[in-house]
Every structure is written in C-alpha cells, then in structure tokens.
Amino acid sequence: MRITCPICGERDRREFYYQGDAVALRRPAPDAGGAAWDAYLHLRENPAGVVRDLWYHEAGCGAWLVVTRDTVSHAVLKVTLASDAEARA
Structure with missing residues (x-):
C-alpha cells in the first residue's frame, strides 16, 4: 500500500505507524466496571469498506495523518493532515 503524505509525497x-480508528473512542469512567473496560480495550468494529484511520509518518516528516481507505480493495482514497481534518470536523 502506498500513502501520499501531504508534506513528503507518495x-x-x-x-x-498505524494508530487506529480516527474516530475518538469514548473512555469509560474509572468506576465503570469490568464489562465496560473490557469492551473499550478489546471490542472494535472491523468493517469491510471505507474507513478513516490515524497514521503517523514515523520514518518521514513526523506528521499525523487521517487516511481514508477501502479495506476491501486496499485503495487509499484521501490523505489529510490530522490538524486540518480536526479543524474541519
């Protein structure tokens, strides 16, 4: 898979470095109980199709990126600096 960094290019x-889903997870309260913490730590959606992920350009410019990609075809559809994506959200 090739990712086009807005700063460094393809x-x-x-x-x-893959960080995970770009949509923030809601952290349970400290006293939420074992089931809530188990779900938070271990249960994640694994959709087939378009997802938005957070990636860190570790061996390059050090930018955080939001990568929109298709998990079925492995096509990268869009790459945005995380700071820009957050400002638009």
Whole structure:
C-alpha cells in the first residue's frame, strides 16, 4: 500500500505507524466496571469498506495523518493532515 503524505509525497506504508480508528473512542469512567473496560480495550468494529484511520509518518516528516481507505480493495482514497481534518470536523 502506498500513502501520499501531504508534506513528503507518495511513500510506502512501512514508513508510517498505524494508530487506529480516527474516530475518538469514548473512555469509560474509572468506576465503570469490568464489562465496560473490557469492551473499550478489546471490542472494535472491523468493517469491510471505507474507513478513516490515524497514521503517523514515523520514518518521514513526523506528521499525523487521517487516511481514508477501502479495506476491501486496499485503495487509499484521501490523505489529510490530522490538524486540518480536526479543524474541519
């Protein structure tokens, strides 16, 4: 998979560190109980189709990116600096 960093250009995905879903998870309250914490730590959606993920350009410029990609075709549809994506949200 190739990711086009807005700063560095097109790079191999091995230059990047995958952080996870770009949509913030809601952290349970400290006293929420074991079931709530188990779900928070271990249960995640694994959709087939378009997702938005957070990636860090570890071997490059150090930018945080929001990558919109299709998990079925592995096509990268859009890459945005996380700071820009957050300002538009």
